[in-house]
Amino acid sequence: MERLIRKGAEADIYLGEWFRKEAILKIRKPKPYRQSELDVEIRKKRTLHEASFLLDARKAGVSTPLVYFIDQNKAEIVMQYIKGVRLKEMFSDIKTSNIDALCSEVGRCIAKLHKNNIIHGDLTTSNFLVFKNRLVFIDFGLAFFSQRLEDMAVDLHLMRGVLQSAHIEVADEAFNKILEGYAEIAGINMIKDLVRKIKEIERRGRYARVE
Incomplete structure (x- = not known):
């Protein structure tokens, strides 16, 4: 019997079993405002899309959950259950030295993705x-593929914004x-190129807010 552990806007996450191993079941939810046939196709495509990027990231040298099974028709992915703690939760109760080491590893992993033209698209401490x-x-x-410096900078800019809003006490460090x-x-x-681009993105954001 699967147990719901997280409800999201796009998908619900369940904890269950796969051949006697604990596993995560991610189910993309139907959107009632979409035409039904279109909704099915969108959820099929996004299910395969995410599973493919989990594999691509592993090939790039970044640890991700193993994908055990994909059911496109039901928009479901069965994947490895990682008994870990979210980085978001660790910021409040681990030593600064460990935070430093973890953040350095975050940077190395993001760089590995970007070197392989993978843009995560949702770099938050919850992920x-x-x-x-x-x-x-x-x-x-x-996630999506891109070689553009702008897209890589936006990835990092999002990460910085999350740190500043949710972890202000350690954000800069x-x-x-x-x-x-x-x-x-x-x-x-x-x-250096990315930092320049991030500053440019921030300036555009400030200008848009003023306008």
């Missing part, structure tokens, strides 16, 4: 699990560590 000091990326529902980790993989010149 990282920490299990046995290992970082696991989850929820690739908004955490983001700096993320950039340091990113530079280890992508190089200092890439970081």
